[in-house]
Amino acid sequence: MKNLQNNSILKAVIAILFVAGLAYAYKANADLNVVKTALKAEATKKELALKELLELKATYDVAIAENTSLSEELMQERDKVVSLLAALSTCEGGDVGSMLKYKKQFYVLQNKMKVLIAEKERLKNENALVTSQRDSTTVVLEESKITNKLLSSHNKALINTVEKGSKILLLNLKVAAFKVKSSGKQIPTDKANRTDILKISFTIAENQIAKATEKTYYIQVVDSENNIVGNKKTANFGTASLEYSLVTKVRYANQTIQVHEELPSMHFIKGDYKIAVFDARELVLDSSFILR
Structure with missing residues (x-):
């Protein structure tokens, strides 16, 4: 009877140990899966960070290849990206703190890149405009025969290219036509x-x-009939004179200025119109537009 009781106790102990072993094995396996998942997530974050930095470097490479006045500064910023790439590539740890540090540095570099690229595009557009004005000088000379005797006297000024340095540069000449209703609405x-x-x-x-x-x-x-639009007036410059539609005066203090003027007229005819802006006897800006 006593042996039977001892056997029962032994079986109970074995059963408890078996269940405990199963629970431990299950927990160990679950912990291993959690570690694997965490490592995979950190590896993915690192891959994404490397991809972002490579894309940032590629953007700098393209901008530098255009060889602008900002090339040296662009190269300096690209070198910072390369250094961060090297540091991240050799980093074995993928902890949250490290990734936050790299992410912060990436955002700083990305924002700097956006500023530099925007400045590069602005300079590129300005250079294209200066080149366009220079190239248009020859065209203006050919078209001068449709204006009047006055414009032919300015041929020498039209041949001159846009001066650098202290030259005041005019840009973006635009013309828009409006009908004015009795209420004053345009x-x-x-x-x-x-x-x-x-x-x-x-x-x-x-x-x-x-x-x-x-x-x-x-x-x-x-x-289109070679008439000066508006109340035609004449300005004299020594032995030369200039017929014009209106005059505008601006106080220039080295800062960008937007100039706006209105030219009313009792009669506008259909056809191609030409508009030119003169600084005394020198043509500094010209364009054209059409009224149907």
């Missing part, structure tokens, strides 16, 4: 018989080494 139009006024605008670019001064610009609008 409605955009492109039809000659509905046009009451032309709105003319251009930009005077910033130049810190230019002399601060009061500038006077003469605006000349010529219709």
Whole structure:
């Protein structure tokens, strides 16, 4: 009887140990899976960080290849990206703190890249505009025969290219036609018989080494029949003279200025129009537009 009781106790102990062993094995396996999942997640984060840095470096490489005035600064920032790539590639740890540190450095480099790329595009557009104005000089000379005797006297000025250094540069000459209702409301139009006024605008670019001064610009609008639009006036410069549609005066203090003027007229005809802005006798900006 006593032996039977001892056997029962032994079996109970064995059963308890078996269940405990199963529970431990299950927990150990679960812990291993958690570790594997965490390691995989950290590896994925590291791969994504490396990919982002490689894309950032590629953007710098493309910008540097264009060989602009910002190339040296772009190369310096690219070198920072390369250094961060090297550090992240050799980093064996994937803890949250390390990844946050690399992510913070990446955002700093990315924001700097956006600023530099935006500045590069601005300079690229300005250079393209200067080149376009220089190339258009020859075209203007060919078209001068449709203006009048006055424009032919300015051939020498039209041949000159845009000066650098202290030269004040004019950009973005735009013209828009409007009909003015009796209420005073202005409605955009492109039809000659509905046009009451032309709105003319251009930009005077910033130049810190230019002399601060009061500038006077003469605006000349010529219709398809070679007539000066508006109340035609004449300005004299020594032995030369200039017929113009309106004049605008600007106080230039080395900062960017947006100039806006309006040119009313009782009669606009259909056809191609040419508009030119003169600094005294020198043509500094020109464009064209059409009224149907």
